[in-house]
Amino acid sequence: MKIGVLTGGGDCPGLNPVIRAVVRKSIQNGHEVVGFTEGWKGLLENKYIDLDVDAVSGILHRGGTILRSSRTNVYKVPNGEATIIKNMKESGIDALVAIGGEDTLGVATKLYKAGVKVVGVPKTIDNDLNATDYTFGFDTAVNIAMEAIDRLHTTAESHNRVMVVEVMGRHAGWIALHSGMAGGADIILIPEQPFKMDEVCEVLKKRHARGKNFSIVVVAEGAQWDTSDEKESMILQSQELDSFGHVRLGGIGNLLASEIEKRTGFETRATILGHVQRGGSPTAYDRVLGTRFGVFAAELVQKGDFGKMASLKGTEIVAVPLEAATGELKTVDQKLMDVAATFFG
Numbered sequence: 001m002k003i004g005v006l007t008g009g010g011d012c013p014g015l016n017p018v019i020r021a022v023v024r025k026s027i028q029n030g031h032e033v034v035g036f037t038e039g040w041k042g043l044l045e046n047k048y049i050d051l052d053v054d055a056v057s058g059i060l061h062r063g064g065t066i067l068r069s070s071r072t073n074v075y076k077v078p079n080g081e082a083t084i085i086k087n088m089k090e091s092g093i094d095a096l097v098a099i100g101g102e103d104t105l106g107v108a109t110k111l112y113k114a115g116v117k118v119v120g121v122p123k124t125i126d127n128d129l130n131a132t133d134y135t136f137g138f139d140t141a142v143n144i145a146m147e148a149i150d151r152l153h154t155t156a157e158s159h160n161r162v163m164v165v166e167v168m169g170r171h172a173g174w175i176a177l178h179s180g181m182a183g184g185a186d187i188i189l190i191p192e193q194p195f196k197m198d199e200v201c202e203v204l205k206k207r208h209a210r211g212k213n214f215s216i217v218v219v220a221e222g223a224q225w226d227t228s229d230e231k232e233s234m235i236l237q238s239q240e241l242d243s244f245g246h247v248r249l250g251g252i253g254n255l256l257a258s259e260i261e262k263r264t265g266f267e268t269r270a271t272i273l274g275h276v277q278r279g280g281s282p283t284a285y286d287r288v289l290g291t292r293f294g295v296f297a298a299e300l301v302q303k304g305d306f307g308k309m310a311s312l313k314g315t316e317i318v319a320v321p322l323e324a325a326t327g328e329l330k331t332v333d334q335k336l337m338d339v340a341a342t343f344f345g
């Protein structure tokens, strides 16, 4: 078989371990592997590179993706689906391994229904993909954010300041929740639960009244200020939409910091972690998870079990239908949020 691999959507640490695992296992299974560059764009333009054992040597610890990535939506391109089917035929590609999040796997689901032999691997730092307990990339992002929170703690304390830390998380607050818990945040704000500015300020005032001279507020970029009695709503960095219809978020951290300072009188600073959370080497956890997902995906192809995605359930990797992964987003677990709230204020 000739197998095509691609990485789509926002990059994240752990993509290279998955590519390496798919290639190594598929070659052991007697197949040939090529990598399409820049996600679905590479397949639409028939641009690929050969992936042999040498090509994936030395990439396990490297962040990003050697195949590069894009947010190309096949179904927004005229004749996109037909072009992919034609290009696969012309290049003799028998099967595809699509590594990506909701958008990339959503395209894979539609292509599967159109007859393409495809399997998926779940990727996103946001951890908001359904049908898997964890996506690779999330653990690395959480550790980067936790380390930043640790560092902000010491400077916050030295200057009697409130530090607002804005982390990624468009529709789900997994990074905010986990990094905030691990970093000892005094408040965590997530997209799933719009917050009232006055309530946030009350918590901070009470904390400072009991003698604390600094606070850490962790906010997900998609958190929304509930302004039923005020004036703002979701904070957008840009009104521009990508080809999957997502707006670019960012800005809630600065807004929150200025409102907190205004309403409490506490000197406040904002730090936006942004794409730092997606850069650099994957953690050991993400290298192992990515490797397990990659080997499993290669085995799905070997068995001809298409239309499936590798998924982590407890400690096991299992196959789930691609469709189950992309129907609905996985939002944060309220029970975990309740545990985190024990330490607010």
Ligand code: F6P
Residues within 6 Å of the ligand: 010, 101, 124, 125, 126, 168, 169, 170, 221, 248, 249, 278
């Ligand atoms: O989907 C992953 C993610 O990192 C989100 O957390 C974030 O909102 C978005 O991608 C940023 O996308 P871009 O790389 O296009 O700025």
